[in-house]
Amino acid sequence: MPETIIIHLTINGTGRSFRTPPGRRLLDLIRDDAGQTGTKEGCGAGECGACTVLLDGLPIPSCLVLAASCEGHEITTVEGLVHDGSPHAVQEAMVETGGVQCGFCTPGVIMTSVALLENSIDDREEQGRRLAGNLCRCTGYEKIFHALEVAGTTDD
């Protein structure tokens, strides 16, 4: 049996402690230990963006980050965007514009999109470059860009 370590971090606003093996990925901690299965595993190698979550407000690939290295930090997953039962403006806009098709990339796309809006990155070409790490094979991205536009205007 490998040694275990204790990790304290904040997930979606709640401080939590976990006892895990030292090699646990943040992705597995989120899904298996914290039970927040909105975050998906796609490639597991940082290529597809499905596992994107926010670490202290910035998007990161949770499959490439060790949970142990997030000690004391704040993680936001797609579940954490809902406030008082209301979805985030980006979530609403994705539904409204049809930015969701098969849905597997959606949680990651939404997290990167939220970070784009929170960092006031509103140039469409730049949004495209920043979303290049979130692979979507259904929508062709047009509806996702439309969702960003809609959310950008409702968010302000």
Next chain:
Amino acid sequence: MDLSVKDIYRPLTFDEAVAAFSDEPSMLPIAGGTDISVQMRAGKFAGAHLLDLSGVLPRSISADGGFIEIGAGATMDEIADSGPLRSVCPALCQAARKVGAWPIQCRATLGGNLANASPAADTAPPLLVADALVVAAGQGGLRNIEAEDFFAGPGENTLKPGELIHSIRLPVTDPPSFSRFTKLGWQREQIISVVSLSISLHLNDQGLVTKAAAALGAVAATPKRAPSVEAVLVGHSLDPAAISRAVEAVQNDITPIDDIRAPAWYRRVAAATLVERMLEEASGA
């Protein structure tokens, strides 16, 4: 799936990290982890004893005398958006914005990109061109390593056992008039370079090149300077004849191999094309 990690030491300060690594240089330092995790997932470093640097590396980007000092823990995203760096070394900011995709850039560190010593490391050519210094921290304190002496081979650097990268220092007293980075890969974004190139030029009022520096990635065992390109540019204006001499000269500076991403002959053609395009841009053509 858990990565194969035997133990992880999480120091509270950088000094603690240096002391621990000096005592136990077999530990595997990990900062952002965006590259090491991929290698571990593929079975490398199984049973590693990790030294977690993510919270303790210097991270600020600050002016210091004739230098800009970039903490080894500065992320690609922080470097790409840094005002001081954009004004003195835009090539480095452009390269940082081309390492993986944005979520990778928000996690990957400059120290990690260098320590991994990939021949394709995107931040390496701009740092070579800028005559940067890699500041290593060990039990005996800090020492400077010229960027050109830092890379020893694929995955090999010249840090001594027990040394960590503390920061990178960029001399900025004489910023160039032209500073660019470009890379070529299988696709435009989120890709490992097949060839990368950075050039900086000092041009005088007559349009003559007074100083030239060029470096390439993924065309040799390490990222490397291109002295032949530099030599044929200095003293000339960027006319078509000078550009075509540089395009020929770059062949003397590279020793590409066939690998999974491209054959050597393709890298030779691509290196020539990138040099031509970048110099044409510099000439205003």
